[in-house]
Amino acid sequence: MRKKKSNITIKVVADRAGVSTATVSRVITGSDVVSPRRRKRVDRAIKELGYSPNRAARELRIGAVLKIGVVLSDIQNPFFTGCLAGIESVLQSSDYVLILGNSKEDPRIEKMHLNSLISDGVGGIILALTSGYDDCYQDLAKSDIPMVAIDRESKYLLVDSVVIDNVSASFQATECLAKLGHRRIGYIGGPLHISTSQERLKGYKEALTNLDIPIEDDLIVNGQYRQGGGCAAMEELLNLPERPTALLIANNLMTLGALEAIYQHDIQIPEALALVAFDDTPWNIALKTPLTVIAQPTYQLGEFAAKLLLDRIKNPDQPLQKIMLKGELIIRDSCGSKI
Amino acid sequence: MRKKKSNITIKVVADRAGVSTATVSRVITGSDVVSPRRRKRVDRAIKELGYSPNRAARELRIGAVLKIGVVLSDIQNPFFTGCLAGIESVLQSSDYVLILGNSKEDPRIEKMHLNSLISDGVGGIILALTSGYDDCYQDLAKSDIPMVAIDRESKYLLVDSVVIDNVSASFQATECLAKLGHRRIGYIGGPLHISTSQERLKGYKEALTNLDIPIEDDLIVNGQYRQGGGCAAMEELLNLPERPTALLIANNLMTLGALEAIYQHDIQIPEALALVAFDDTPWNIALKTPLTVIAQPTYQLGEFAAKLLLDRIKNPDQPLQKIMLKGELIIRDSCGSKI
DNA sequence: ATGATATATGTAAACGATTACATTCTTATG
DNA sequence: CATAAGAATGTAATCGTTTACATATATCAT
Numbered sequence: 001m002r003k004k005k006s007n008i009t010i011k012v013v014a015d016r017a018g019v020s021t022a023t024v025s026r027v028i029t030g031s032d033v034v035s036p037r038r039r040k041r042v043d044r045a046i047k048e049l050g051y052s053p054n055r056a057a058r059e060l061r062i063g064a065v066l067k068i069g070v071v072l073s074d075i076q077n078p079f080f081t082g083c084l085a086g087i088e089s090v091l092q093s094s095d096y097v098l099i100l101g102n103s104k105e106d107p108r109i110e111k112m113h114l115n116s117l118i119s120d121g122v123g124g125i126i127l128a129l130t131s132g133y134d135d136c137y138q139d140l141a142k143s144d145i146p147m148v149a150i151d152r153e154s155k156y157l158l159v160d161s162v163v164i165d166n167v168s169a170s171f172q173a174t175e176c177l178a179k180l181g182h183r184r185i186g187y188i189g190g191p192l193h194i195s196t197s198q199e200r201l202k203g204y205k206e207a208l209t210n211l212d213i214p215i216e217d218d219l220i221v222n223g224q225y226r227q228g229g230g231c232a233a234m235e236e237l238l239n240l241p242e243r244p245t246a247l248l249i250a251n252n253l254m255t256l257g258a259l260e261a262i263y264q265h266d267i268q269i270p271e272a273l274a275l276v277a278f279d280d281t282p283w284n285i286a287l288k289t290p291l292t293v294i295a296q297p298t299y300q301l302g303e304f305a306a307k308l309l310l311d312r313i314k315n316p317d318q319p320l321q322k323i324m325l326k327g328e329l330i331i332r333d334s335c336g337s338k339i
Numbered sequence: 340m341r342k343k344k345s346n347i348t349i350k351v352v353a354d355r356a357g358v359s360t361a362t363v364s365r366v367i368t369g370s371d372v373v374s375p376r377r378r379k380r381v382d383r384a385i386k387e388l389g390y391s392p393n394r395a396a397r398e399l400r401i402g403a404v405l406k407i408g409v410v411l412s413d414i415q416n417p418f419f420t421g422c423l424a425g426i427e428s429v430l431q432s433s434d435y436v437l438i439l440g441n442s443k444e445d446p447r448i449e450k451m452h453l454n455s456l457i458s459d460g461v462g463g464i465i466l467a468l469t470s471g472y473d474d475c476y477q478d479l480a481k482s483d484i485p486m487v488a489i490d491r492e493s494k495y496l497l498v499d500s501v502v503i504d505n506v507s508a509s510f511q512a513t514e515c516l517a518k519l520g521h522r523r524i525g526y527i528g529g530p531l532h533i534s535t536s537q538e539r540l541k542g543y544k545e546a547l548t549n550l551d552i553p554i555e556d557d558l559i560v561n562g563q564y565r566q567g568g569g570c571a572a573m574e575e576l577l578n579l580p581e582r583p584t585a586l587l588i589a590n591n592l593m594t595l596g597a598l599e600a601i602y603q604h605d606i607q608i609p610e611a612l613a614l615v616a617f618d619d620t621p622w623n624i625a626l627k628t629p630l631t632v633i634a635q636p637t638y639q640l641g642e643f644a645a646k647l648l649l650d651r652i653k654n655p656d657q658p659l660q661k662i663m664l665k666g667e668l669i670i671r672d673s674c675g676s677k678i
Numbered sequence: 679a680t681g682a683t684a685t686a687t688g689t690a691a692a693c694g695a696t697t698a699c700a701t702t703c704t705t706a707t708g
Numbered sequence: 709c710a711t712a713a714g715a716a717t718g719t720a721a722t723c724g725t726t727t728a729c730a731t732a733t734a735t736c737a738t
Contacts, residue, residue: 008458009724020688025726032727035686050478052458056404057724059395060693070439075424078415085414088441092448097455100409100439102427109431116436119391227621259625282566283622286598348694359718364696371697374716396694399723 008051017045028053055097068096068309069117069125071110073152074225075102078281079252079298080128083150086302087126094310096123105225107131118143124309129154131193146312150305153195160312162305162323166196169294169327170203170250171210173276176292176329177246178211180336182274185213186244188233188258190225190251197222200250200278219244223254230257238265245274246335252279255291263288270336280330292335294327301325347390356384367392398460403484407435407648408456408464410449412491413564414441417620418591418637419467422489425641426465433649435462444564446470457482463648468493470532485651489644492534499651501644501662505535508633508666509542509589510549512615515631515668516585517550519676521613524552525583527572527597529564529590536561539589539617558583562593569596577604584613585674591618594630602627609675619669631674633666640664 010028014021019038026032027042034042045051059065070087072080084100091098099122101113110130117125118139124146129137137157140147149161177185187204190197201220208215221236223229230253237244238261249255255277267273269289280295304323312318331337349367353360358377365371366381373381384390398404409426411419423439430437438461440452449469456464457478463485468476476496479486488500516524526543529536540559547554560575562568569592576583577600588594594616606612608628619634643662651657670676 010726011724021725022688022690022727023686026687029726033686038687050454052454054399054724055455055459056395056398057693058726060393060399060695060723061725061727063693065395067438075427076417076420078417081415081420084439085441088414088439092441092451097459098439100423100427100437102424102431112431120394120436253621256621256625263625281622282592282595283620283626286595286602286627287622287625288627349696350694360695361697361718361720362716365717368696372716377717393694396723397696399725400694400696402723 008049010051010053013042013045013049013051016049017041065121065123066095066097067099067120067122068306069099069101069113069120069122071101071103071113071117071125071127073103073105073110073128073130074253075100075104077253079151079279079296082298083128083302083305086299086304087306088302089299090303090306090310094306096310103130105130107136111136114140118145121145124148124313126150126305126309128152129157129194146309146316148305148309148312150301151196158320160308160321162301162308162325164196164296164301164327165324166199166327167203167206169278169296169329170200170248171207172203172327172329173248173278173294174204174207175211176331176335176337177248177274177276178207178213180246180274182244182246183213184216184219184242184244184246186219186237186247187221188230188237188247188249188251188254189220189222190229190254192222194225197250204248225251225253227253227257227260230254231261232257234258234261238267243273245272247273247275249275249277252277252281255279269334274336275334276329277334278327284332289334290332292332292337293330295330296327297325347388349390349392352381352384352388352390355388356380403460403462405434405436406438406459406461407645408438408440408452408459408461410440410442410452410456410464410466412442412444412449412467412469413592414439416592418490418618418635421637422467422641422644425638425643426645427641428638429642429645429649433645435649442467442469444469446475450475453479457484460484463487463652465489465644465648467491468496468533485648485655487644487648487651489640490535497659499647499660501640501647501664503535503635503640503666504663505538505666506542506545508617508635508668509539509587510546511542511666511668512587512617512633513543513546514550515670515674515676516587516613516615517546517552519585519613519674521583521585522552523555523558523581523583523585525558525576525586526560527569527576527586527588527590527593528559528561529568529593531561533564536589543587564590564592566592566596566599569593570600571596573597573600577606582612584611586612586614588614588616591616591620594618608673613675614673615668616673617666623671628673629671631671631676632669634669635666636664 010021010024014024024042026034027039103110107130126148128150129152147159149159153161189201221233223233249258269275276292278294280293349360349363353363363381365373442449446469465487467489468491486498488498492500528540560572562572608614615631617633619632
């Protein structure tokens, strides 16, 4: 194997600055006081040489791995790329490096990634989990690696988490449709072993109950968190003897699929079908019918998760934390409301 | 900071097996011959102790290791997330781990990431570069870390690359508009220090020249590769005494911005303005006017880049490679053509 | 000025692996 | 049987940091 030598080590910097390696190290880590004069000299030497410390050496010495594993369930879903960007921005100004894994909503792939992270002994893990079952997370729980669950939770994985208040968001969305006069409000959601799906369904049902609207199982379809799943679910609803007059869709990709089916059947939004969907996207403004949505603060979700994780790494024994962010209902045309 | 100490080092294994650390190391790496008897003893000790070698120590000692750095210019742009997904899928079935960095189109951030990767001694780098200037890439060139440029190239960075045939794509798009009868064809593109911008502009101009349509500088606007940039550019074109009747937009985010301006001015597409844009997105089908686009094979771009990089790592002295993929013109409504 | 005290810096030993080189043990050959 | 050649193993240096400890320098009260 070819040997990669970065000539610029701490020794080189020390020589150029005319100080010892210890002093340079102190300047870098800020762990100890260094006189302003020398600090300035060292800083200049570092800049001039373009020095940056060797991570392997540092890790070896301090006995911690300066890496954060991020395992997401769908790397191409704008929701998660938003989170990812938030995570990245926080880690960028930390000592940690971001290792990315894409589980593609497949628990087996997820487990592969997690195992690899565990045996590397990474400093922490941020996970958007895909499975609701415990066997996936036993090793993880045993490993005692600091960890934050993002967007989704599991009762088998008791860790810090950052999530959206899905029940309330879903409640609000449903209520919005009901207030516009709808009684037959359909619901399209994701697989029920995922916490967000359960919660959003719960919010939907609670809103109906609260408004004395009977819950009809026919109007509820749970499919795959993908475009295809949304399309299939919509078809199912459109085939009902009595169609819903309004619809809540609990995921952005499913929304896309549902729209596909809706346009195919030439159904007018909001006249023939009023719509509220989860997730805002930049494209919304250019859509045939701009969508009324629950916008989720994805970037902040990621930021919070990363900060929380760094916190826990510093402070492993602090009590479990759960941060819950609110989605924001943004009224546009698709729900049929003027304001 | 909590110290993660795996007490089980190579020394412990060596002691239990009654051999030297060198022998254990040889067993692990398979780098040298070890007698079957000792090999068996060592293997057993490893298994009994649940030993796995410390990555940091190994990395420090041997230099470059099993990590690939991926630095993208915009993590939230669907174009790059497509690439990222492709890269990830290839690395997933390799021994390498993916380290992600987001430069946000900022050369300084990009350089930070690159320096960090270099000093980590990563096994390879995939880069969507943001700067057209050489000073950013000198360290990189010197480092002799295997590397692949994706989507964008720089003459200051002579490395393997995987790109789109932008000139031809742009030519084709322009030609398409011209064939529909347009003579005043506008162009909105990105910053000219980025290779894709140059090439797309070139394709546009070549098409015009080829069709004997004069090139008018007023009709060409180069802005930031962002939504805001697209909006501003569009405003500029709309303020011309004589507006273009057709328009080519060379980037997906800029397209979004341009649409924003277009809708604001209540301009009909394609009647008042025929449109062709770069990049297809899933949302396209649901747009007010579905866009005629040059679809780019982003996922494959990523796959190719990752494969190419692994190739080069295995085989550092093979000749420079450049893979050029074709974009595909997909005719929809926005250009005003039936087919 | 003088020591006592506080502050800044340097020296050198880790961290856990790999590997050049030295050493010991086999084996084969005359 | 002696010995050279070759195979197996061990010893110790090394990778680039951090940091405990030793040392030097500055600060202050007397």
